[in-house]
Amino acid sequence: MEKYDPRIDAYIEKAADFAKPILLHIRQLVHGAAPQITETVKWGMPFFDYKGPVCQMASFKQHAAFGFWKASALNDPKGIINAGEQAAAGSFGRITSLAELPSDEVLVDFITQAVALNENGVKGNLKTTTAKPKAEIPMPxxxxxxxxxxxxxxxxxxxxxxxxxxxxxxxxxxxxxxxxxxxxxxxxxxxxxxxxxxxxxxx
Known part of the structure; x- marks a missing residue:
């Protein structure tokens, strides 16, 4: 599989102007952190793979998103990753500018961890067995x-x-x-x- 997928070039080109620098930065950061990663498109979104999905990004009309396939299995002591967003494109919520992304250092650490999870054959969500049930939210x-x-x-x-x-x-x-x-x-x-x-x- 090729490291770079021309379909992702086309995806970024069609994205809203605010989203293009976000997507380009994520793409560059992912490949810089893990050169072994390859690109593909799944469910209409750019995916970064290494022995399975590692992370993915997406562009919508008013926001962009970046997520990790095994987000809940990552070591996240500062609680940066949104809870409950495993396998979705929203580990960091709605992103409208580069300033809303976590620091490059933090993202590189998550990318490296995610690659290691796939390298070691870790399956699914490591924390589901110990997660406490969420309290019910009453209807306001x-x-x-x-x-x-x-x-x-x-x-x-x-x-x-x-x-x-x-x-x-x-x-x-x-x-x-x-x-x-x-x-x-x-x-x-x-x-x-x-x-x-x-x-x-x-x-």
């Missing part, structure tokens, strides 16, 4: 009122699994400002009306 009154006025969205929400419900509730209740909360609720209603889960973009 303000979101319940919004859902009550949107029967289709409400029906979709009620039919979701507990984990999918939690993803929405966590996203909305963790908003730091009222404006952000309102925006997230509007987006949630739109997605729920279409029957989409919170992380549908990464499926």
């Amino acid at each position: 009154d303000y979101f319940a009122q919004v859902l009550a006025n949107e029967p289709k969205a409400l029906a979709a929400f009620e039919n979701f699994s507990a984990s999918h419900k939690r993803e929405y509730l966590e996203w909305i209740t963790e908003a730091k400002t009222e404006a952000t909360r309102e925006k997230r609720m509007l987006t949630a209603i739109e997605w729920l009306t279409e029957g989409k889960s919170r992380h549908w973009k990464y499926k």
Whole structure:
């Protein structure tokens, strides 16, 4: 397999202008940290492989994302990696500028660790067996009122699994400002009306 995949050149070229330097930086950093890595495209996203998936990046209309396939198995003492984002493109949340990425030193360490996991044949999520169950998030009154006025969205929400419900509730209740909360609720209603889960973009 070739080290560089021309499909990823095309992917970056088609990305939004804000995302191009982010994707180019990630790509350069990955190959610099682990020259043995090769590129491919899976589920429409650029993937970096070495004896299996190592990490992946993606570009959307308003943000970019970078994630590690075995994120939960990485040593992350500072808690930089988003919890629950294994095998998704969002280990570091929504990225809109290079400044929002962790430092190169931190990323190189994660890349090196991820390569070592594959080299040693480590499978899956090492921490799932010891992870404590998450506390239930109660439905906030303000979101319940919004859902009550949107029967289709409400029906979709009620039919979701507990984990999918939690993803929405966590996203909305963790908003730091009222404006952000309102925006997230509007987006949630739109997605729920279409029957989409919170992380549908990464499926």
